Amino acid sequence: MGLREIALGGILLSPMLLYVLIGLAGxxxxxxxxxxxxxxxxxxxxxxxxxALFVICTAAAALPAATGLL
Numbered sequence: 001m002g003l004r005e006i007a008l009g010g011i012l013l014s015p016m017l018l019y020v021l022i023g024l025a026g027x028x029x030x031x032x033x034x035x036x037x038x039x040x041x042x043x044x045x046x047x048x049x050x051x052a053l054f055v056i057c058t059a060a061a062a063l064p065a066a067t068g069l070l
Contacts, residue, residue, distance in 0.1 A: 003065055016062070023058025030057065 005012040030053060063069075 003062075015065070019062040019065075020058055022061040023054055026057035026061065027054040 003015050006015060006018070007013075027050070031050060
């Protein structure tokens with residue numbers, strides 16, 4: 001797929017939209033698993049943790065396309 005625009009009905013969409021959706025889904029899954037294993041009490045700054053997890057998952061989703069591995 002790479003880092004090229006996606007044409008959808010004559011509208012060009014950024015490829016980051018797809019990577020953000022993949023990153024959001026991954027972050028939600030990881031967050032649910034961690035809350036099940038660790039519990040919410042252990043995460044002191046929950047909003048910062050969720051933001052960092054989302055950024056990491058989005059970067060992991062975009063990395064293969066950015067480096068040319070796809």
